[in-house]
Structures are given as C-alpha cells and as structure tokens.
Amino acid sequence: MNSERSECTASGKTVFPTMWRGLPYLILLAATILVYSNTLQAPFIFDDYPNIVENRFIQIYEISFESIKDAATKSPMGNRWLANLSLALNYSVDQLDTFGFHLVNIVLHICAGFALYYLAGQVMSQACFPSRRGVLEYIPFFTALLWMLHPVQTNAVTYIVQRMTSMSALFYLFAMICYIKARTHNSIKRKYAWYLGCSVSGFLAVVSKENAVMLPIILVAVDFCCLPPRDGHNGFKRFAFPVCIGIAALLFAMFCLGGDPLSSVFSGYQVRDFTPMERLLTESRVFFSYLLILLLPLPARLNLNHDYLISHGLFSPPQTAFAIAGIVLFVGLIIILYRYNRLLAFCLFWFIANLMIESTILPLEIIYEHRLYLPSMLLILMGVFLVFQLPLPPKFVSGLLIALAIVSGILTFQRNAVWQNEVGFWQDIVRKSPNLYRAHVNLGKALSDIKDNSQSEQHFRIAIALDPDKGDAFYNLGILYDRLGRTQAALPLMQTAITKVGNQAKYYQSLGMVYRKLGDCSNARIAAQTALNLNPATYEAFITLGICEQRDGNHPNAVGLFKDAHDKGLVSVDLYNNWAVSLEYFGKYEQARDYLLKALELYPEHYESRYNLGIIYSRLGMDAEAEREISRAVKDKKGN
Incomplete structure (x- = not known):
C-alpha cells in the first residue's frame, strides 16, 4: 500500500448514487427509533437524581437570563453549561x-449517527484513492448503523444524564x-467560515463534556493521516489552527480547574478507594475490557456499575503487566500502520486518544461503558473497512453486516428493557456485581x-457489611426507619452516617428532621442551621426551623421561614402542611385550605395534611367535607 494514503480495494460501482440519497439516513433513523422505542418511559436512574431530580437549578418554570445562567453554571456539573441548559429546557x-428527556436523548443519538455517517464518508474519500473506490459508500453507512445499534451505547442514550456524553x-x-x-475547500472565504464552524462546534463540545479537549490532537492526527498535504504549508503553518484550538482548550481547562489545577485534580482522590498510581495501573486492564465489550457485547457483560478489581502493582493482579505490555504493542501498531495504512492508524489512534481523559490519571470512577460512545466510532469504521477488504463478494459482506446489525439491534432492545424498571435495573447490577456496595445501597433505595421495606432494609444491611466505613447505607437505612415511624432508631444511624461522611448538608438536614420529630428542637435547630451553612440551597432545613418556631408559638417567624423556602423553589408536603397550620393560627383559612390541597396533590395518603384539611373545613363551616376528610385521615393512618 502507498505510505501516504490507503487504497480502497473493493470493486464495483458506488451504491447510493443510484438510489434516493436520503435512503441511508432513513434506514439509520428507523432502526434507531425501533431499538430505543421501549425506553421513552424509563425512570430516572442513579446520577439522574443529583443532576436532574434533586437539582433545583435546572428546574426552571420560566425562561429568563438569570434562570438560564443558574441552570448552566450552578448545577453539580457546573462546567457542562450546554448539557445542563438542555436538561433545564426539558424540565x-x-x-x-x-418521556421528553428520553426523546431528546434519542434525537441526539440519531444526529450523532448521521454526523458519523457523513464524517466517515469524508474520511474515506480523503484517505482512499478515488480509483477503484467501489462500494465506498457502504463503509460509512454500515459504520454508522453498527455504531448506532451497538448495545454499549445504551449507557449514553437511555441513561438520561449521559446526554452530556452524546451531546459532546x-x-x-x-x-x-x-x-x-x-x-479541502479552495475558497478562502469558505475556508474561514468552516474554520469558524469548527471553533464554535469545538467549544460547544467542551461545554457539554470536558473530554472534548482532546479535539485539537485529533485534528492534527486527521491532518497527518487522512488529508492531503498543503502546498507551502509545512511545520507550524500546517497545524496553526489545531494549535490555536489546543491553546484555547488548555486555557478553558485551567479556568475550570481554578488557580491550582494539580490540587484540583488530585483532591478528588480523597473520596476514592484507590491512589492515582493504582488508577493508572487499573486502567491498563480496563482498556482491554472496553475492547472486549465492543467485540462481544453480551448481556452478562453490560453493566452500569462494574465491580472492578483494583491493580495495586504490576503483578497484583498479574494481568496488569500483560495489559501494559498490550497497550505498548497497541501504540506500536499505530506507529507501524502510519507507514503502511494511515486510515487504520488514525482509527486506532482515535480510539486510544479519546479514552485518555477519562481513563488515565483523573480521579473518576474506574470504568463506565458510556466512555466508549465517542472512541468506538472509528474503531467500528476500521472493522467495517477491513471486512470489505476480504476476498468476498460485496453483497455477501453486506449481508453479513446486516445480520450483525440485526443481532446488535435485538441485544440493544433487550438491554433497554432492563432500564424500564428501577428495581429490576439495580437487581441486574447486584446479580452481576454482588459485592458492589453502591449496587446494594441503590437497590435498597429503589x-x-x-x-418493599424488608427487602430494602436487607440490602442496606448488606451494604453496611460490605463497607462499614461509608455513610450512605447508614443514612438511607435511617431514612427508611424514619418513614416507618421508627424515628428513635433512625437517630443513631443518621449520627453514624455523619461521622463516616463528614460535613454533608443533606445528612445534617435529615438529622435536623429526625431531632424535630423526636421533639428535640434545640438539636434540630443546630442541625438545620449547619445544613444551611454548608449549602444555602438545602431549603428543607427551613421547614425544620419553621416548625421549631411554630412549636415555640412564634407563628410569624414560622410563616417567614416557610415563605423563604417556597420562594426559593421548594415544593414539599411538609412545607405546605405546616405552613397551613401557621396560617390557621392567623385565621387565614382559605389560604390554609389551598396549601393543604397542594400537599395532598403531592401525596394523597399524607394523613396529617388530610386531617388538618378536615379541621380547616370545620373552621369554614363545611361540616360534611370536614367529616369526610377527618374520617379518611383516620383510615389512612391505620393503613400506614
């Protein structure tokens, strides 16, 4: 093969020019809709909760500059502005x-598949000789089809919060x-327009998810491997644009990490069970686990949370040394292929380079399948390209790839069925990772x-036995006991959780609630105020403070605290119920009734709100309604 550019050896005429040009896109669209059609009602899962369900900044009810700015920058992932904003608009x-969240995710996946189809066509046309191009258009089409239908992509499409990955x-x-x-354009004006488009798109990719900072390196690589050299542009001039983009990406990364980027990076290891070196060693094995998942995406291998063995040294476990040697050989293969087939070299480099940000030194989780979303694209292109180089008729090869796409689609549809039920989803993870602490905690919550209180308690107990140094299981068991009316038993669990985890506002907020229910307003106030000091957005702490004021007879102060919580966006049964109690004290019966109806809208079985509604109806002279509500409240209380 030519050392500069690869030759496409398949023979025959191009396929799609003789057909309707939109047919490939229609097939990609229909196939993707079909395999993701069973996800539209799938519930929120895991990280969806802190980023969407519990994230008040994205929960906007009216579009304004302030609400958009807060949604983009104050969410837990505060540097992922565009992704956060899209979630806010969904809300x-x-x-x-x-439904709407899933619909947008599927649309993004379809658009990404279309873009991959187009990009693969560009790369193939630039990297291959125009002669003997043959079934060249088959290769981009099957690349996009197999990538879009691959079961591993469910972790970036069906998992709502990973819109950040697909959007980037x-x-x-x-x-x-x-x-x-x-x-490749000859017009100077159009060149600058395309360069501007590249800059804007690159920026939008980075503010969707930070791993897009690898883009400048990939631009240099595609220039080296796939594009013809430019006359009179060698050295720095040839790569001036990617270098400028790279500098901008570096400056943005430093802005995100603050004035001391190294400290910002390594501080994350304080909450990890591994050191930077252990993570680096472990990722060498993860690299080959990713390849295996891509090659054989069997249902038993697909998992949101893998219980992955940490490497503590080159030979602990022994596979670590072999994995490192394998990566060295992988890089060596890229270097060798650069001399003989630059298209394949670029595809392999794309895979390893786009894994680097999340698979090296940063204190992130060890393994997540959604990290394969971008890297897998050109690896699949390479596979399809190589299959078409086999000495087989193109129609036969196409038939094989269609069969593979059908199998992939079935596996994806089956995998998506697991996401339809939160309990079933976490049960699937527990089956695959029975010793994973997090899986038992989240199954207990679900x-x-x-x-299902007895099973919930059992899984919290299993989690505590697996890792008694973590606080989540203690905390959630305390929440369960409090809900079951075992508030006295919940108190030591909340206290233990705080000693394990440290200063976490949510834990102090719940501790204050437990103290309040036990009648200890002194400690309840301390815990609630601590929660607000740690995080002023812990609005439910206002309820505890308000109820304590209410119990002391300070109804004006209580109403003020409840109003503060409401004005900050809190929607809660406890808020409306207790606000109504204070409003009754002032004789504002109609307003109290309205708030109690809101409380019952949120939780129809909340017997306290229903009983208080009966009292308010009595105050309003509506005796029949009062008797009805009080009677039902007594019945609901017995049912609990």
Whole structure:
C-alpha cells in the first residue's frame, strides 16, 4: 500500500448514487427509533437524581437570563453549561416526566449517527484513492448503523444524564467535519467560515463534556493521516489552527480547574478507594475490557456499575503487566500502520486518544461503558473497512453486516428493557456485581420507594457489611426507619452516617428532621442551621426551623421561614402542611385550605395534611367535607 494514503480495494460501482440519497439516513433513523422505542418511559436512574431530580437549578418554570445562567453554571456539573441548559429546557416543558428527556436523548443519538455517517464518508474519500473506490459508500453507512445499534451505547442514550456524553460527541463530530471541509475547500472565504464552524462546534463540545479537549490532537492526527498535504504549508503553518484550538482548550481547562489545577485534580482522590498510581495501573486492564465489550457485547457483560478489581502493582493482579505490555504493542501498531495504512492508524489512534481523559490519571470512577460512545466510532469504521477488504463478494459482506446489525439491534432492545424498571435495573447490577456496595445501597433505595421495606432494609444491611466505613447505607437505612415511624432508631444511624461522611448538608438536614420529630428542637435547630451553612440551597432545613418556631408559638417567624423556602423553589408536603397550620393560627383559612390541597396533590395518603384539611373545613363551616376528610385521615393512618 502507498505510505501516504490507503487504497480502497473493493470493486464495483458506488451504491447510493443510484438510489434516493436520503435512503441511508432513513434506514439509520428507523432502526434507531425501533431499538430505543421501549425506553421513552424509563425512570430516572442513579446520577439522574443529583443532576436532574434533586437539582433545583435546572428546574426552571420560566425562561429568563438569570434562570438560564443558574441552570448552566450552578448545577453539580457546573462546567457542562450546554448539557445542563438542555436538561433545564426539558424540565421547563415536561417537568419530571421522563418521556421528553428520553426523546431528546434519542434525537441526539440519531444526529450523532448521521454526523458519523457523513464524517466517515469524508474520511474515506480523503484517505482512499478515488480509483477503484467501489462500494465506498457502504463503509460509512454500515459504520454508522453498527455504531448506532451497538448495545454499549445504551449507557449514553437511555441513561438520561449521559446526554452530556452524546451531546459532546455530536459537536465533536461537527467540529471534525468543519475542519476537513476547511482543509479541502479552495475558497478562502469558505475556508474561514468552516474554520469558524469548527471553533464554535469545538467549544460547544467542551461545554457539554470536558473530554472534548482532546479535539485539537485529533485534528492534527486527521491532518497527518487522512488529508492531503498543503502546498507551502509545512511545520507550524500546517497545524496553526489545531494549535490555536489546543491553546484555547488548555486555557478553558485551567479556568475550570481554578488557580491550582494539580490540587484540583488530585483532591478528588480523597473520596476514592484507590491512589492515582493504582488508577493508572487499573486502567491498563480496563482498556482491554472496553475492547472486549465492543467485540462481544453480551448481556452478562453490560453493566452500569462494574465491580472492578483494583491493580495495586504490576503483578497484583498479574494481568496488569500483560495489559501494559498490550497497550505498548497497541501504540506500536499505530506507529507501524502510519507507514503502511494511515486510515487504520488514525482509527486506532482515535480510539486510544479519546479514552485518555477519562481513563488515565483523573480521579473518576474506574470504568463506565458510556466512555466508549465517542472512541468506538472509528474503531467500528476500521472493522467495517477491513471486512470489505476480504476476498468476498460485496453483497455477501453486506449481508453479513446486516445480520450483525440485526443481532446488535435485538441485544440493544433487550438491554433497554432492563432500564424500564428501577428495581429490576439495580437487581441486574447486584446479580452481576454482588459485592458492589453502591449496587446494594441503590437497590435498597429503589425497594424503599415501592414500599418493599424488608427487602430494602436487607440490602442496606448488606451494604453496611460490605463497607462499614461509608455513610450512605447508614443514612438511607435511617431514612427508611424514619418513614416507618421508627424515628428513635433512625437517630443513631443518621449520627453514624455523619461521622463516616463528614460535613454533608443533606445528612445534617435529615438529622435536623429526625431531632424535630423526636421533639428535640434545640438539636434540630443546630442541625438545620449547619445544613444551611454548608449549602444555602438545602431549603428543607427551613421547614425544620419553621416548625421549631411554630412549636415555640412564634407563628410569624414560622410563616417567614416557610415563605423563604417556597420562594426559593421548594415544593414539599411538609412545607405546605405546616405552613397551613401557621396560617390557621392567623385565621387565614382559605389560604390554609389551598396549601393543604397542594400537599395532598403531592401525596394523597399524607394523613396529617388530610386531617388538618378536615379541621380547616370545620373552621369554614363545611361540616360534611370536614367529616369526610377527618374520617379518611383516620383510615389512612391505620393503613400506614
């Protein structure tokens, strides 16, 4: 093969020019909709809760500059502005109905697949000789089809919060397309327009998810491997644009990390069970686990949370040394292929380079399948390209790839079925990772939500036995006991959770609630105020403070605290119920009734709110309604 550019050896005529040009896109669209059609009502899972359900900054009810700014920058992932904003816009339309969130995720995945189809066509046309191009258009099409239907992509599509991954990948592809257009266009004005498009797309990719900072390196690589050299542009001039983009990306990364980037990076290891060196060693094995998942995405291998063995040294476990040697050989293969087939070299480099940010030194989770979303794209392109180089008729090869796409689609549809039920989802993880602390905690929470209290308690107990140094299981067991009326038993669990975890506002907020229910307003006030000092957005602490004021007879102060919580966006049964009690004290019966009706809208079985509503109806002279509500409240209390 030519050392500069690869030759596409398949023979025959191009396929899609003789057909409707939109047919490939229609097939990709229909296939993706089909395999993701069973996800539209899937519930929120795991990190969806802190980033969406419990994130008041994205819960906007009216569009304003202030609400948009807060949603973009004050969310837990505060540097992922565009992704946060998209979640906020979803919420403004559908609130917490997951249908709209899933619909947007599927649309983003389809757009990314279209962009991959187009980019693969560009790369192939630039990297291959125009002669004997043959079934060249088959290769981009099957690349996009197999990538879109691969079961591993469910972790970036069905998992709502990983919109951050798919959105970043989409703009990353746009940037690549714009760069190739700029490099291959003859018009100076259009070149600059495409370069501008590349810059904007690259920025949007980075503010969707930070791993897009690898884009400048990939631009240099595609220039070296796939694009023709430019006359009179060698050395720095050839790569001036990617270098400028790289400098901008570096400055943005430093801005995100603050004045001391190294400290910002390594401080994250304080909450990890591994050191930077252990993570680096472990990631060498994860690299090959990723390859295996891509090659054989069997249901038993697909998992949101893997219980992955940490490498403590080169030979602990022994596979670590072999994995490191394998990566060295992988890099060596890229170097060798650069001399003989630069297209394949670029595809392999794309894979390893786009894994680097999340798979090296940063204190992130060890393994997540959604990290394969972007890296897998050109690895699949390489696989499809190599299959078409086999001495087989193109129609036969196409038939094989169609069969593979059908199998992938079935596996994806089956994998998506696991996401439809939160309890079933975590049970699947517990089956695959039975010793994973987090899996038992989250299964316990999911079981608690459906009132399977004994099973919930069992899984919290298993989690505590697996890792007694962590606080989540103690905390959630305390929440369960409090809900069951075992508030006295909940208190030591809350206290233990705080000693394990340290200063976490949510824990102090719940501790204050427990003290309040036990009648200890002195400690309740201390815990609630501590929660607000740690995080002023811990609005439910206002309820504890308000109820304590209420018990002391300070109803004006109580109403003020309840109003503060409400004005900050808190929607809560306890808020409306206790606010109504104070309003009754002032004789504001109609307003009290309205708040109690709101409380019962949120939780129809809340017998305290229903009983108080009966009292208010009595005050309003509505005796029949009063008797009805009080009677039902007594019945609901017995049912609990």
